[in-house]
Amino acid sequence: DQQVKQNSPSLSVQEGRISILNCDYTNSMFDYFLWYKKYPAEGPTFLISISSIKDKNEDGRFTVFLNKSAKHLSLHIVPSQPGDSAVYFCAASADNFNKFYFGSGTKLNVKP
Amino acid sequence: DAGVIQSPRHEVTEMGQEVTLRCKPISGHNSLFWYRQTMMRGLELLIYFNNNVPIDDSGMPEDRFSAKMPNASFSTLKIQPSEPRDSAVYFCASTDSGRSNQPQHFGDGTRLSIL
Numbered sequence: 001d002q003q004v005k006q007n008s009p010s011l012s013v014q015e016g017r018i019s020i021l022n023c024d025y026t027n028s029m030f031d032y033f034l035w036y037k038k039y040p041a042e043g044p045t046f047l048i049s050i051s052s053i054k055d056k057n058e059d060g061r062f063t064v065f066l067n068k069s070a071k072h073l074s075l076h077i078v079p080s081q082p083g084d085s086a087v088y089f090c091a092a093s094a095d096n097f098n099k100f101y102f103g104s105g106t107k108l109n110v111k112p
Numbered sequence: 113d114a115g116v117i118q119s120p121r122h123e124v125t126e127m128g129q130e131v132t133l134r135c136k137p138i139s140g141h142n143s144l145f146w147y148r149q150t151m152m153r154g155l156e157l158l159i160y161f162n163n164n165v166p167i168d169d170s171g172m173p174e175d176r177f178s179a180k181m182p183n184a185s186f187s188t189l190k191i192q193p194s195e196p197r198d199s200a201v202y203f204c205a206s207t208d209s210g211r212s213n214q215p216q217h218f219g220d221g222t223r224l225s226i227l
Contacts, residue, residue, distance in 0.1 A: 032213045043116070043203055043218030044155075051213060089155060098143060098207040098214050099168075104154030 003027045004092050006103035013110050019077040021106050023090035026071065030092040034100065035064060035075045038087045047088075048075070080110045114138070118204050118219035126227050130192040133222045136185055137206030145216060146179055146189050147203040155203070161187065162209055194226045 005024045013019045021035075031052040036044035050057040050064045050073075057064050063076045073092075077084055087107045091100040117136040125131055137144045145160040159169040161181045169179070176195070181187040191198055201223050205216040 043220045046215040098209050102155040
């Protein structure tokens with residue numbers, strides 16, 4: 001049973017527009033959430049995080065929103081750039097040895 | 113600072129052979145995780161260690177898989193005997209579990225192909 005789900009395997013967006021990647025989770029004990037970005041032939045790299053005490057965290061072009069009541073997480077990229085084309089994983093933790101549960105990933109393609 | 117180092121980057125071997133994947137975590141990190149990435153399941157957690165002790169190996173698919181962490185700077189994931197369905201990318205990640213809410217840092221993975 002997947003506790004973290006990314007229901008969109010892929011997303012295509014025009015350069016300069018907003019990219020919105022979504023993630024749902026089932027475990028109400030999760031209190032820390034991350035987004036990772038992964039390029040081909042590389043490991044996932046940490047992008048942005050949010051604690052459950054917040055509902056928004058912003059870092060440059062990247063903003064993560066958390067809706068605890070809906071158990072929903074989203075990543076907004078504005079404006080999108082071709083270099084953002086990658087697979088994005090969301091992950092959640094209940095603060096147990098920093099063990100994370102990962103979604104299956106969404107492949108973002110930003111078209112020039 | 114050096115990141116998580118995995119070796120080899122690529123491994124191609126024949127079915128039935130023993131395969132050993134290696135990982136060196138970031139110095140000072142005390143938790144280490146082994147993942148397998150497949151198209152169907154995304155990133156699956158196989159096993160993780162805290163202070164060199166295996167904490168949860170429930171993700172290890174079969175007895176053919178084993179993992180060890182003999183010291184704080186080295187871990188291995190072994191498959192014996194290997195099968196074609198084991199073909200995947202295997203990632204190692206580490207983190208400092210002494211501090212809460214810390215991301216894991218990943219190596220670049222080992223792409224394993226079993227013929």
